[in-house]
């Protein structure tokens with residue numbers, strides 16, 4: 780994936796975020812996250828049935844990196860099992876920490892590969908995933 784393609788994917792998800800907009804539906808698990816070192820405030824809602832992510836939506840005010848990262852996360856997670864999703868999250872963390880990771884697993888989230896070189900932007904890319912982690916914790920508590 781070239782630098783140009785990565786930038787295009789990020790810009791596309793920022794300008795046309797997928798699944799943006801929350802709904803009233805108590806079958807979804809909600810989580811809020813914010814990043815005080817940026818303007819980012821993200822609200823996500825995820826529907827999980829039998830350990831599989833059926834749907835996910837988000838809303839909030841955030842910078843280009845955070846908004847696009849949330850949109851990409853939502854698109855990547857839908858259809859995945861909890862175990863698969865956690866694996867993706869772990870590998871995303873490894874990539875941002877410049878440790879060995881599985882690129883295949885990350886799908887489009889791989890576009891943030893170079894964010895590790897901008898420590899102040901790492902949080903922006905990671906923020907939605909922290910929200911996802913909260914959702915998983917809530918789901919496990921409910922079980």
Ligand code: ZN
Pocket residue numbers: 814817818819841842843844845903
């Ligand atoms: Zn940000």
